[in-house]
Amino acid sequence: MAGTNPSRLQYIDWMRGLACVLMFQTHCYDSWLGGTARQSRFFMWSQLGGTLPAPLFLFLAGISFALVVDRLRQRDLTASQIARATIKRGAQILGLGLLFRIQEYVIAFPWAPWTDLLRVDILNTIGLSMMLMGLCCWGVLAVSDTKSWKGLAIGSATAVAITISLLTPLLWTTWRPDWLPWPLESYINGVHNLHEPQAWLFPIFPWVGFAFAGLAAGFALSGRRSRQRPAVEQILLACSGVAFIALARWIDARPLQVYPVYDYWHTSPSFFLTRVGILLLIVFASYAWCRWGLGQWGFSPLVQLGTTSLLVYWVHIEFVYGRVSLLPKHRVGIPVASLGLLTIFLAMLALSLAKTYWKKKRTTMPGIARPAGAS
Numbered sequence: 001m002a003g004t005n006p007s008r009l010q011y012i013d014w015m016r017g018l019a020c021v022l023m024f025q026t027h028c029y030d031s032w033l034g035g036t037a038r039q040s041r042f043f044m045w046s047q048l049g050g051t052l053p054a055p056l057f058l059f060l061a062g063i064s065f066a067l068v069v070d071r072l073r074q075r076d077l078t079a080s081q082i083a084r085a086t087i088k089r090g091a092q093i094l095g096l097g098l099l100f101r102i103q104e105y106v107i108a109f110p111w112a113p114w115t116d117l118l119r120v121d122i123l124n125t126i127g128l129s130m131m132l133m134g135l136c137c138w139g140v141l142a143v144s145d146t147k148s149w150k151g152l153a154i155g156s157a158t159a160v161a162i163t164i165s166l167l168t169p170l171l172w173t174t175w176r177p178d179w180l181p182w183p184l185e186s187y188i189n190g191v192h193n194l195h196e197p198q199a200w201l202f203p204i205f206p207w208v209g210f211a212f213a214g215l216a217a218g219f220a221l222s223g224r225r226s227r228q229r230p231a232v233e234q235i236l237l238a239c240s241g242v243a244f245i246a247l248a249r250w251i252d253a254r255p256l257q258v259y260p261v262y263d264y265w266h267t268s269p270s271f272f273l274t275r276v277g278i279l280l281l282i283v284f285a286s287y288a289w290c291r292w293g294l295g296q297w298g299f300s301p302l303v304q305l306g307t308t309s310l311l312v313y314w315v316h317i318e319f320v321y322g323r324v325s326l327l328p329k330h331r332v333g334i335p336v337a338s339l340g341l342l343t344i345f346l347a348m349l350a351l352s353l354a355k356t357y358w359k360k361k362r363t364t365m366p367g368i369a370r371p372a373g374a375s
Helices: 010-032 035-039 041-049 053-074 079-108 114-118 122-143 149-171 182-189 204-221 224-228 230-252 269-292 301-307 309-320 334-363
Strands: none
Touching: 010 041, 010 053, 010 269, 010 301, 010 309, 010 334, 035 041, 053 079, 053 122, 053 149, 053 204, 053 269, 079 114, 079 122, 079 309, 122 149, 122 204, 149 182, 149 204, 149 269, 182 204, 204 230, 204 269, 224 230, 230 269, 301 309, 301 334, 309 334
C-alpha cells in the first residue's frame, strides 16, 4: 500500500481479516479446550473476543454494500437495476448459507438432527441482510434526486437499525410471533425448535441491525467529504462511536425500564448501541493502522484473509468442529490448542493465497475473457 494514499478498501479487508482471526481463536479454543482450561480466565477472554466477529462481518457487509451501491449509482444505473443486482447477490449468499447447512448435515449424518438444516447461521443472515438493504436502497433511490439520495440513505439505514434494536426485546419475549412455524419464527428471533430464542443463532432481530448500521457508515464514508478528507471523516466516525458508548451507558443507568423483560447481553438496545460504537472505533483503528501504522509495510496476512473470508470461514469449520478436527475435542490444554490455532491460521492463509493466485492466473489464461466492468 502506498504510504500516503492507502487503498480505500484495504482497511476494510484488514478488518474482515481481523474478524476471521477472532473467529478462528474462538472456535479453536471452544472446540478443543477441555478440563480446567474451560473454567480459566483465558477461556473467558477468548469467548468474549468471540462476540466481535459476527457483528464485524455484518457491519462490514453493510459498508461494502454502500460502496457497491455508490459505484453503481455513479454508472447511472436505475434504482430497479441496482436493486436487482444487489438483491440477487444477497440471495446468492443466502443460498450458500443453506448449502453450507446441507453440507454440515451430510458430514455429521446420522448423528446430526434434521433440524440443523434449518438453523439460522451467520451466512443466512448476511444474505438476508443484503436483500433487505437492497430493498431499502431501492426505496431511497426511487424517491430521491441525484443530489439528496445519499443523505436520505444514511437516515433510512440509521432508522432501520434503530427500529430493529428497539423491537428486539419485544420480539424475543412478549411479542414473539409464535403463531409462525418455527423455521420462519427462527429468522425473527432465533427460536429454532427449542420453544424460546437461542443466543447462539443469528436472527434478523437484532443481527441485521448491524448490517444497516454499517450501511449508514458506508454511505458516510463514500461521500464527497470523505473522498477529499478521509482522515477527518474517520475521526468523526470514531467520535460518534465514543458518543454512542457513552449514551448507551447513560441510558442503561436510568431507573426507568421500558421493556417487561430486560436482557442486557442479548436483546438490550443499549448493548446494541455499545457494540455499534465499538465497531466504529475498530473502523478508525483499522484505517489508522493501514494508513499510518505497520499496515503500510508490504504483505498483510489480515488483508489477505479478508479478501477470501467466505472461503476460510467455510473450510476452517471442518478442521475445528467437523469429523476431520485437527485436535481431539474438549481434551487438550491451552498450549496444545494454541499450537492448533496457529496451524489453522497458517493453513487458511495458505488456502487464501492459493485462491488469489489461481484467480489471477485464471484471468490471464488465453481464451478466458475478463467480464466487462469487472473490478
